[in-house]
Amino acid sequence: MIEGILVDGLIFAVMAMGVFITFRVLNFPDLTVDGSFATGAAVATMCITNGLGIFPGLLLAFASGAAAGAVTAIIHNRLKVPNLLAGILTMTMLYSINIRILGGRANVALLRVDTIISNVIKLGGSIPREWTLLIFMILFTGTIKVLLDVFFHTDLGVTLGAMGDNEQMVISQGVNPKTMKVLGVGLSNGLVALSGAMLAQYQGFADANLGIGMVVQGLAAVMLGEFLFRSNKIGMLTVQVILGAILYKALMFLGRYYGYYINLTPSDLKLLTGILVIISLSIAKTRNTVGSKKWGIK
Amino acid sequence: MIDISNISKTFNLGTVNENTAIRDISLNVRKGDFITIVGSNGAGKTTLLNLITGSILPSTGTIKILGKDVTRSPEYKRAAYIGRIFQNPTLGTSGKLSLEDNMNICSKKGFKGLKISLNAKQRDLFKKELVALEMGLEDRLKDNVGLLSGGQRQALTLLMTVLSRPALLLLDEHTAALDPRNAEIVLGLTQRFIDDYKLTSMMITHNMKHAIEFGNRLLMMDRGEIILDVSGDEKRTLTVEKLVNKFHEIRQTEYVTDEALLTL
Ligand SMILES: Nc1ncnc2c1ncn2[C@@H]1O[C@H](COP(=O)(O)OP(=O)(O)OP(=O)(O)O)[C@@H](O)[C@H]1O
Ligand SMILES: [Mg+2]
Numbered sequence: 001m002i003e004g005i006l007v008d009g010l011i012f013a014v015m016a017m018g019v020f021i022t023f024r025v026l027n028f029p030d031l032t033v034d035g036s037f038a039t040g041a042a043v044a045t046m047c048i049t050n051g052l053g054i055f056p057g058l059l060l061a062f063a064s065g066a067a068a069g070a071v072t073a074i075i076h077n078r079l080k081v082p083n084l085l086a087g088i089l090t091m092t093m094l095y096s097i098n099i100r101i102l103g104g105r106a107n108v109a110l111l112r113v114d115t116i117i118s119n120v121i122k123l124g125g126s127i128p129r130e131w132t133l134l135i136f137m138i139l140f141t142g143t144i145k146v147l148l149d150v151f152f153h154t155d156l157g158v159t160l161g162a163m164g165d166n167e168q169m170v171i172s173q174g175v176n177p178k179t180m181k182v183l184g185v186g187l188s189n190g191l192v193a194l195s196g197a198m199l200a201q202y203q204g205f206a207d208a209n210l211g212i213g214m215v216v217q218g219l220a221a222v223m224l225g226e227f228l229f230r231s232n233k234i235g236m237l238t239v240q241v242i243l244g245a246i247l248y249k250a251l252m253f254l255g256r257y258y259g260y261y262i263n264l265t266p267s268d269l270k271l272l273t274g275i276l277v278i279i280s281l282s283i284a285k286t287r288n289t290v291g292s293k294k295w296g297i298k
Numbered sequence: 299m300i301d302i303s304n305i306s307k308t309f310n311l312g313t314v315n316e317n318t319a320i321r322d323i324s325l326n327v328r329k330g331d332f333i334t335i336v337g338s339n340g341a342g343k344t345t346l347l348n349l350i351t352g353s354i355l356p357s358t359g360t361i362k363i364l365g366k367d368v369t370r371s372p373e374y375k376r377a378a379y380i381g382r383i384f385q386n387p388t389l390g391t392s393g394k395l396s397l398e399d400n401m402n403i404c405s406k407k408g409f410k411g412l413k414i415s416l417n418a419k420q421r422d423l424f425k426k427e428l429v430a431l432e433m434g435l436e437d438r439l440k441d442n443v444g445l446l447s448g449g450q451r452q453a454l455t456l457l458m459t460v461l462s463r464p465a466l467l468l469l470d471e472h473t474a475a476l477d478p479r480n481a482e483i484v485l486g487l488t489q490r491f492i493d494d495y496k497l498t499s500m501m502i503t504h505n506m507k508h509a510i511e512f513g514n515r516l517l518m519m520d521r522g523e524i525i526l527d528v529s530g531d532e533k534r535t536l537t538v539e540k541l542v543n544k545f546h547e548i549r550q551t552e553y554v555t556d557e558a559l560l561t562l
Pocket of ligand 2: 343344
């Protein structure tokens with residue numbers, strides 16, 4: 001059971017890192033996520049069921065998510081509409097596109113085909129299924145975390161970090177802020193889609209509605225992580241996001257498991273998530289007004 | 299070096315708020331010029347700098363930098379030649395990044411790639427540059443810039459801005475938000491960097507004494523026009539009194555107090 005929560009949380013953490021990039025690093029509240037998560041799931045599922053292979057499927061899922069994010073940033077850049085509206089536009093369009101990707105259906109099952117999950121379980125041999133998966137997901141999410149940390153140490157990554165805080169400074173350094181937004185929101189949604197691709201294989205199907213409420217869930221994870229400890233090092237901030245994602249999944253598990261006693265149904269979880277974010281926001285607000293330092297990036 | 303021809307800027311054209319901030323200004327900035335700019339509030343000083351940097355586009359006229367017509371080119375492209383410092387110390391740096399990351403971003407203009415250029419050698423270089431500020435910042439490379447005081451932050455901004463040796467340095471009341479002591483320090487540093495790196499610069503100030511004391515050329519602006527442009531010996535022998543008299547001569551107006559036009 002605990003392994004299941006951890007695996008769930010680690011898959012979810014990849015998505016939460018994407019949300020972290022837009023909301024925290026870029027200061028670009030991006031709602032594309034609700035669409036691009038399902039896009040990743042759909043693209044990977046169709047690649048696998050059509051025999052294109054697992055790794056091409058994951059790569060294409062990442063790429064399609066990145067493209068969706070880029071579209072949001074371009075709408076925002078070109079038409080000068082607020083980032084929230086740009087995200088909603090892309091998200092809405094993605095809903096139709098996702099169903100097209102799934103061949104006109106709302107969901108497609110991954111039955112009797114090899115997925116990254118089934119392959120890993122085979123590789124694990126006699127080790128219990130959930131433990132094998134846990135080890136694999138620690139490696140998978142850990143690798144992405146390390147890659148992200150390295151990226152945010154590059155000149156480009158550091159400049160992205162400055163974007164969300166002081167766009168004028170980035171412009172003054174001769175960098176096109178529009179390009180930075182395309183790259184940043186693209187990277188974010190690439191990760192979101194990759195997470196969707198993993199979830200589809202873990203649960204054995206892709207669903208066009210998979211992404212509904214994802215942004216808020218990701219935000220909840222990011223905020224929960226921020227309560228754990230304080231740091232301004234990117235390596236620590238990504239740890240926060242991963243721990244926050246696991247914590248969120250654990251809370252939701254408890255909600256599902258024990259909520260039954262107070263008449264909660266699974267459909268109430270989104271309400272709980274929203275309340276969780278509101279509580280986090282109000283705690284963060286009182287903390288800030290008390291005068292403690294706001295978080296920052298290395 | 300900078301050629302501004304017949305430039306005008308009207309905000310909110312065709313509305314009740316129509317406001318001409320710059321009226322048919324022509325100005326030639328020569329290489330090595332250190333120009334100080336004075337003028338009352340709303341005279342158009344900041345707008346003139348905004349037009350040069352490209353953060354706003356002119357209604358008419360052309361702007362050339364180093365012979366290239368940049369009238370319509372976006373701000374980030376012109377930034378390759380221009381270093382600009384604002385009155386607000388927080389605008390020049392990112393408070394949530396460390397000192398070294400801030401300096402790293404500013405050490406070279408233009409698009410940043412996937413290189414990690416912050417290394418031991420680079421840090422040593424930054425430390426050496428920071429020593430020149432005499433604020434002890436060389437020991438705080440890993441601190442977030444948000445932790446610095448306004449004076450420290452503005453001095454750092456100045457250092458970071460000259461790090462890439464811009465062809466043109468634009469200063470918009472860059473010491474106005476600082477206490478007098480820090481203002482003197484930052485102004486002293488400004489003069490030193492301009493001398494050391496032979497930077498062409500334009501400095502807006504409300505302090506008449508500074509405007510006269512610094513630079514080789516002085517512009518006075520009023521209601522969107524440059525009404526006075528003095529350089530050479532005339533600039534060297536200028537006094538606050540002479541400047542005020544000149545203003546009255548040109549505008550042939552008597553203000554109730556001189557403060558209404560110039561903060562002395
Ligand atoms: N973005 C804008 N939109 C509309 N009007 C503007 C804008 N920027 C400046 N103005 C107007 O242009 C005129 C000149 O303003 P500007 O900021 O250039 O003055 P300034 O000489 O820098 O004054 P100060 O000494 O107060 O900084 C003012 O009337 C101002 O209201
Ligand atoms: Mg001004």
